[in-house]
Amino acid sequence: MTEVEAKKPQESLQDRLAQVVELLHRHRIVEDLAHRQSQEGQHQDLVENLVHRQNLVELQRKLEALHPADIAHILEALPLDDRLTVWQLVKSDRDGDILLEVSDAVRETLIADMDDHELLAAAKEMDADELADLAAELPRDVVHELMETLDAQQRERVRSALSYEEDQVGALMDFEMVTIREDVSLEVVLRYLRRLKELPGHTDKLFVVDYDGVLKGVLPIKRLLVNDPERHVAEVMASDPVTFHPDEDAYEAAQAFERYDLVSTPVVDKSGKLIGRLTIDEMVDLIREESESEVLNMAGLREEEDIFASVWKSLRNRWAWLAVNLITAFVASRVIGLFDGSIEKLVALAALMPIVAGIGGNSGNQTITMIVRAMALDQMGTGNSARLLRKEAGVGMLNGLIWGGVIGVVVYWLYGSWSLGVVMTAAMTLNLLLAALMGVLIPVTLARMGRDPALGASVMITAVTDSGGFFIFLGLATIFLL
């Protein structure tokens, strides 16, 4: 895909979005007017048409001046009808760039609006790795036709990229590498680069390979520039660079980029042959996506949602966790049901029990968030669990005694029963201990089972602290108060 130089944004994203919305709005008013008048008669048609067209032309000019990433952002921020109006106005030779920039959910709506011919035209300019990114969402016959137009090497690359899982290095690598031999001088390298006319984006190092394509090292551009041109590549190159295999976990690669401040790295196969390249821009996107899916998972959303998605789509995205929540709430309700008799005798219990459950849920969520984060950052080593458990139990115990004590006093003051206050304090302390215990054990157990520790962590801990809190409080009350 041709590279677009980013220009200084003279106005903020919000401003640009507001301008586009304003132009769209004007366009709609004229359209409405034209529509109403065409029902009343045909006069003034010409004038309206002109104004109408003028608004669209202005909008189009505005859009043309924007970077594809900015257009993508505007498309994401517009409701479906406005989004498609803007999409129609964008020059077709930029469709591909923009499709690659928008979120999956929005891309779906744009692709649905394009016919096969437009899709083919948009995809024609793409590199193999970009095609592979898009392939899953394109109609089957379009993909088929596209593959026909590719040469053998490109087709092989698309196939290879498609053969990896979304979270593997192989799915994120590109193939735009500049390779050189180790037995030439830097002068020769410089001349070779000049003949290339253009270098791929994020080229901070050249890859040194032998005649079989096996990676021998990398030549950072920095070293190429500061060293004597008479020197040979072999003397100047770094012979032990960070590399990745295509079947490695992409998120671990992203963490390595972050840790070692990398811009690009070679990807090699088992035999050491160079097959692709990872770049920081893909890694940044991945870091962003990972953090977001953590937030979404904890809130019980399955995936990123287009904020203007239809009600039905949103329902489908959200129903699974709601259903889980409903079941756990139902269990908690049955726990309360066990103590019907106690509540009938002492109705204050009904009013106080949500406090015990709520504080446990909040504290448990704090613990589980901490542990999930430590796991994501690889800080949970062997033999740490017991120590963390002790610490979290300590925090829970103290919080229980302090806050439980406060609430106990308030309860005594409200209901005039010191024994009810003591039961309240004891129940809160025990539930906070339970929250600490489960806040450590749930993610640790999920991880041992090979599951994502963030997934549903919040729903699960709340389920435990709700049912547990009700049981502990009502149980203690039944034993000691009735």
Next chain:
Amino acid sequence: MTEVEAKKPQESLQDRLAQVVELLHRHRIVEDLAHRQSQEGQHQDLVENLVHRQNLVELQRKLEALHPADIAHILEALPLDDRLTVWQLVKSDRDGDILLEVSDAVRETLIADMDDHELLAAAKEMDADELADLAAELPRDVVHELMETLDAQQRERVRSALSYEEDQVGALMDFEMVTIREDVSLEVVLRYLRRLKELPGHTDKLFVVDYDGVLKGVLPIKRLLVNDPERHVAEVMASDPVTFHPDEDAYEAAQAFERYDLVSTPVVDKSGKLIGRLTIDEMVDLIREESESEVLNMAGLREEEDIFASVWKSLRNRWAWLAVNLITAFVASRVIGLFDGSIEKLVALAALMPIVAGIGGNSGNQTITMIVRAMALDQMGTGNSARLLRKEAGVGMLNGLIWGGVIGVVVYWLYGSWSLGVVMTAAMTLNLLLAALMGVLIPVTLARMGRDPALGASVMITAVTDSGGFFIFLGLATIFLL
């Protein structure tokens, strides 16, 4: 700071951590043994000492082979006593690099373990921007002494970096720029670079300035390499590059890096004079931090916590949100208290009310997470709120009718009262509508007030859906069932 070339990690971070822990463990066993025997007598002292020392030497050798970022990671994953043992073993000339890599919470524990002399030595090698990062956490007299050792330009730079807020571009920029003039040929530029011997990290472009230091454009290294050396900088440079002002929001700069796939950008003052540089590595750290603080804020944790922090430190980090939660839980409890009489007459209400509150909380959290994310991504434009409100209300209404209907049937089956079932369905639907309404309004209002919309969003929405849910359910029940 000297640059360290990242080497291929032959083993995973987890493996390396495990090895260090193993060596530490062996060291501790010998130490224990030595301690016990020194109480019994002095025999075998020599042997123990040798074994003891051998373990430490092995550990030290292991650490020396690691990248500072990896040592930082190991330090973060170790409990305090082990952490300080490892910290003592690290060669003092790497202290600075490692201090810059560890998290704030862990850095504090390391600095507390160093005397002024060690701190001065560690900070001596740092660049102005790195010093500024560290200055806030160093003892006042160390900072004072450090400033004395700097030359006037460096001191000015540290002062300037310290004068900006943490979230401003000025606090994150560095000063390692390569500047050139526009009226020279590329050949001259190439020769100039060779004389520099070393280029700063992340140099993907050179900054073109006039004699007053005003930025005229940037010369991407890519263009320098592929163009004819006879051509002049002015012909080849990009004259309208992305730039930032030091008082701009750093997070917006990070988003621009992400959007335009940048590696470095110049920072200029109001008059267009070049004063610094932003690089992708700082931006990646910022993106990571922003996403993390979103997760932490939603869970009610004030800041990043060292997982091995003391119980007291953890308490301080968490108590604020727990207190808020306690107050909201108390309010919910008082709402229930209003309906004492109803619950006494129909104790089933006590068992069912947490279901109404729970489903509202879960659904509200889904909505608020969506909206907070859309805001973080700048997708909430003018006039979108009403449309989003309608959509979320639709989702809430449908969820209420569907899930509320299911639960209504279950309640009828359990308690044999169809009117109780209908009240349950109605209460769930109304509470889901309330959740949708507040899920949109809370973050929108917080943002209008200039507050972070993520801050406490989860606690607030849960407070509303709890109290609201109890009120709606118990209110409807009191009116229609009693």
